[in-house]
Amino acid sequence: MxxxxxxxxxxxxxxxxxxxxxxxxxxxxEILLKRPDISVDELSLQLGALKGEAFIxxxxxxxxxxxxxxxxxxxxxxxxxxxxxxxxxxxxELHVGHIALLNSAFRLSKHVIxxxxxxxxxxxxxxxxxxxxxxxxxxxxxAVLLRYGWRDRAQIVALNDPYGPLLSxxxxxxxxxxxxxxxxxxEALNMRTSKSLPPATLELSPLVLAEDGKPVSSxxxxxxxxxxxxRLIRGRK
Numbered sequence: 410m411x412x413x414x415x416x417x418x419x420x421x422x423x424x425x426x427x428x429x430x431x432x433x434x435x436x437x438x439e440i441l442l443k444r445p446d447i448s449v450d451e452l453s454l455q456l457g458a459l460k461g462e463a464f465i466x467x468x469x470x471x472x473x474x475x476x477x478x479x480x481x482x483x484x485x486x487x488x489x490x491x492x493x494x495x496x497x498x499x500x501x502e503l504h505v506g507h508i509a510l511l512n513s514a515f516r517l518s519k520h521v522i523x524x525x526x527x528x529x530x531x532x533x534x535x536x537x538x539x540x541x542x543x544x545x546x547x548x549x550x551x552a553v554l555l556r557y558g559w560r561d562r563a564q565i566v567a568l569n570d571p572y573g574p575l576l577s578x579x580x581x582x583x584x585x586x587x588x589x590x591x592x593x594x595x596e597a598l599n600m601r602t603s604k605s606l607p608p609a610t611l612e613l614s615p616l617v618l619a620e621d622g623k624p625v626s627s628x629x630x631x632x633x634x635x636x637x638x639x640r641l642i643r644g645r646k
Contacts, residue, residue, distance in 0.1 A: 472618070493582055
């Protein structure tokens, strides 16, 4: 039995543990904020967890830039558990962090709604640097979806606010987000239930670290610090 077969099995076992949620929250809300580059051995000691458990916890919530493609390969043997998932973003300078987020959604969901911010809404977010027009961002997203065989399972919608169809579509079963936007996602799910819609599960995608151990972001790419693959741009003054 190879790693690609063992990985989803171990992932399911760890996720079914009663302590999983508590350890996940500790990892995401405290440990990764202080030590994003923590190793599996260090996490195992800090959580009092077996190495296999620590490996799955860390791999599910933190990836290095060079691990993203491997994670996509390992995800091929996962069986979706949701009929419909949802995620949203600006998707400017589409990078390995975006790809990790998309992979998390498509490996667990048969179909995924992808919200992409409009130009008007993106302008209100006060992002550092110039954000590309929505037409370009959509074109790059379409190319990535086609590249990884996700296009037929995706529905792209325009986002004019932080919540999109999450507050109106009763069929959404899971919301996918990264650790950095965790608090906003929890708020959105609370708003969903306040509208008497069926509850949706919050699923976290990994924080992706660039070559320097800092998170990959569109802002860093626009500023010329790193490329879209998370590698440092050499000779930057």
